[in-house]
Amino acid sequence: MDIVSPWVVELSRFQFALTALYHFMFVPLTLGMVFILAAMETVYVVTGKQIYKDMTQFWGKLFGINFALGVATGLTMEFEFGTNWSMYSRFFGDMFGTPLAIEGLMAFFMESTFVGLMFFGWDRLSKGAHLAVTYLVALGSNLSALWILVANASMNMPHGGYFDPETMRMTFDSFVALIFNPDAQAKFVHTSVAGFVTASMFVMGISAFYLLRRQHRSFAAHSFRIAALFGIMSTIAVITLGDVLGRLDYMHQPTKVAAMEGLWHTSKPPSEPWLLFAIPDDKKQTNYFEIGVPYVLTPLLTHTFDKPIPGIYELQDQAGPRIENGIKAVSALRRYGEHRLQSDLEEFRHHEKDMGYGFLATRYAPDQDIDKITAEQLPQVVEKTKLDIFPDMFVTFWAFRIMVFLAMYFFIVFAMASYLSLKRQLEKYPFFLKIVMWSIPLPFVASEFGWITAEVGRQPWTVFEILPTFISSSTHSTGYMIFSLCGFLLLYSIFIAAELYLMFKFARLGPQTSHDDQSSRIIAAEQKS
Amino acid sequence: MIKILLRFAGLGMILIVALLVAVFVGDQGPWYFAWMVGTVMIVLISVAGAILFDTQSDPNDSKGEY
Numbered sequence: 001m002d003i004v005s006p007w008v009v010e011l012s013r014f015q016f017a018l019t020a021l022y023h024f025m026f027v028p029l030t031l032g033m034v035f036i037l038a039a040m041e042t043v044y045v046v047t048g049k050q051i052y053k054d055m056t057q058f059w060g061k062l063f064g065i066n067f068a069l070g071v072a073t074g075l076t077m078e079f080e081f082g083t084n085w086s087m088y089s090r091f092f093g094d095m096f097g098t099p100l101a102i103e104g105l106m107a108f109f110m111e112s113t114f115v116g117l118m119f120f121g122w123d124r125l126s127k128g129a130h131l132a133v134t135y136l137v138a139l140g141s142n143l144s145a146l147w148i149l150v151a152n153a154s155m156n157m158p159h160g161g162y163f164d165p166e167t168m169r170m171t172f173d174s175f176v177a178l179i180f181n182p183d184a185q186a187k188f189v190h191t192s193v194a195g196f197v198t199a200s201m202f203v204m205g206i207s208a209f210y211l212l213r214r215q216h217r218s219f220a221a222h223s224f225r226i227a228a229l230f231g232i233m234s235t236i237a238v239i240t241l242g243d244v245l246g247r248l249d250y251m252h253q254p255t256k257v258a259a260m261e262g263l264w265h266t267s268k269p270p271s272e273p274w275l276l277f278a279i280p281d282d283k284k285q286t287n288y289f290e291i292g293v294p295y296v297l298t299p300l301l302t303h304t305f306d307k308p309i310p311g312i313y314e315l316q317d318q319a320g321p322r323i324e325n326g327i328k329a330v331s332a333l334r335r336y337g338e339h340r341l342q343s344d345l346e347e348f349r350h351h352e353k354d355m356g357y358g359f360l361a362t363r364y365a366p367d368q369d370i371d372k373i374t375a376e377q378l379p380q381v382v383e384k385t386k387l388d389i390f391p392d393m394f395v396t397f398w399a400f401r402i403m404v405f406l407a408m409y410f411f412i413v414f415a416m417a418s419y420l421s422l423k424r425q426l427e428k429y430p431f432f433l434k435i436v437m438w439s440i441p442l443p444f445v446a447s448e449f450g451w452i453t454a455e456v457g458r459q460p461w462t463v464f465e466i467l468p469t470f471i472s473s474s475t476h477s478t479g480y481m482i483f484s485l486c487g488f489l490l491l492y493s494i495f496i497a498a499e500l501y502l503m504f505k506f507a508r509l510g511p512q513t514s515h516d517d518q519s520s521r522i523i524a525a526e527q528k529s
Numbered sequence: 530m531i532k533i534l535l536r537f538a539g540l541g542m543i544l545i546v547a548l549l550v551a552v553f554v555g556d557q558g559p560w561y562f563a564w565m566v567g568t569v570m571i572v573l574i575s576v577a578g579a580i581l582f583d584t585q586s587d588p589n590d591s592k593g594e595y
Contacts, residue, residue: 035568036575047580189564192568225579226575230572233567233575237571240548415537419540424594
């Protein structure tokens with residue numbers, strides 16, 4: 001029997017995953033679209049051509065719909081930490097609360113103020129001032145994401161704090177270390193440019209729709225050009241940062257990497273294949289139907305040809321002594337909490353780095369009491385705990401692959417789109433335009449699977465190697481969790497339906513511009529006659 | 530057609546080299562700085578592409594292809 005019902009933990013996880021994934025249907029478009037708007041408006045200010053102002057205003061309208069719904073869906077997540085993850089919030093709140101508070105200020109003060117000016121300031125501000133406002137909205141939106149990602153990185157790779165045995169909580173001690181956490185840096189850039197890719201595909205796809213229907217052709221071709229170039233550069237950046245994140249995980253989260261790469265056994269450099277396809281079986285701890293490309297995995301992940309990548313079996317073996325030390329640490333911590341003896345504190349300090357493994361082992365201790373583990377029971381507890389140290393291999397492996405395959409696809413699509421746009425041959429290839437149009441949802445899918453890789457891959461921890469997930473949630477009843485889950489599901493589905501309805505409506509209406517170019521009118525007239 | 534494919538492959542190679550260089554440099558990486566520089570570069574390149582588009586336009590061609 002767990003401290004908190006496993007059902008409550010799983011429902012809390014599911015609810016957070018659901019709200020986060022819903023929220024992230026809005027976020028990437030906001031992050032990227034606003035910089036595309038800034039690029040369009042820059043051309044307007046530089047050239048003075050009306051078409052670029054119309055572009056900024058039309059795409060800005062779609063950005064506005066997305067922005068409003070994105071903010072609404074993000075709010076609830078911050079409260080979920082308190083309601084559903086109170087154990088985690090108590091333990092890690094000092095570390096996590098600071099970036100979240102700054103994010104709140106960024107979102108509500110900076111973004112909201114400048115978004116208002118961006119939408120309603122066209123006739124009230126000079127061209128230059130309005131452009132500056134648009135860039136500030138772009139910066140504000142991305143800085144909001146930065147603080148969330150700093151908070152997330154502190155869970156994946158804790159920096160800037162330490163565990164205080166006096167308060168039994170993590171204590172925050174370095175703002176600089178928190179912000180400059182290598183995982184935060186790479187994750188922020190990866191997420192931000194993934195948003196750029198999403199927005200580029202969105203603008204390109206809708207522009208392709210107009211080109212296919214021979215409507216707003218000049219407007220669509222101009223928009224397509226900007227989005228295609230924006231997209232190809234962003235895709236290169238997103239792949240580069242994906243590589244950086246993979247390498248950071250290799251160095252700091254080996255269980256996540258082993259799951260991402262389907263490695264049960266430690267790799268054999270340099271010939272170890274990168275698996276294109278496999279069906280990992282978590283229960284039997286093996287893969288079926290493996291198809292891989294030899295000599296790719298080692299240089300891809302380690303940037304060398306001779307370093308092995310530890311597999312799950314080796315990581316489980318390495319975890320054995322850490323679990324034993326962790327049990328000693330948790331036991332010493334408890335004794336110190338009761339008697340405040342210096343000897344207990346010293347013993348705790350000696351094994352402190354393995355404390356999380358001790359917490360992980362409590363699940364298998366008699367009555368969840370680590371002190372009740374006898375010498376005879378210890379090997380059995382360690383063996384059981386070892387099986388808990390790695391995430392769901394099947395989900396992590398495939399979520400990662402879907403994201404990677406889609407990134408490669410985006411690279412090809414944006415490269416071809418840039419080439420055809422620069423050669424002004426887009427309309428000669430309607431099939432390609434159709435592919436672009438139908439590709440609009442794919443960057444959203446890639447972003448979602450990226451988050452699934454990162455978060456499922458972090459399991460069984462909420463704070464990596466410090467706090468296990470199964471002792472992080474609140475002690476709600478399952479009925480409460482199911483009720484609130486249904487509420488969120490209903491509410492967020494309404495948001496998504498509203499978003500899709502408004503997006504389709506305004507995209508179909510198209511830009512209300514004065515320069516629905518002459519060629520479009522001639523072609524439309526020819527088609528009518 | 531072959532010429533186009535070769536040109537496309539050449540551009541693809543340049544992109545791959547750029548990617549490898551970026552990965553190498555990335556190992557040293559202050560990524561916040563890279564984001565600032567990179568975002569400015571992405572915006573400027575797309576702006577340049579739009580301005581190039583206008584220079585490619587032929588005002589006399591009322592049915593011009595895009």
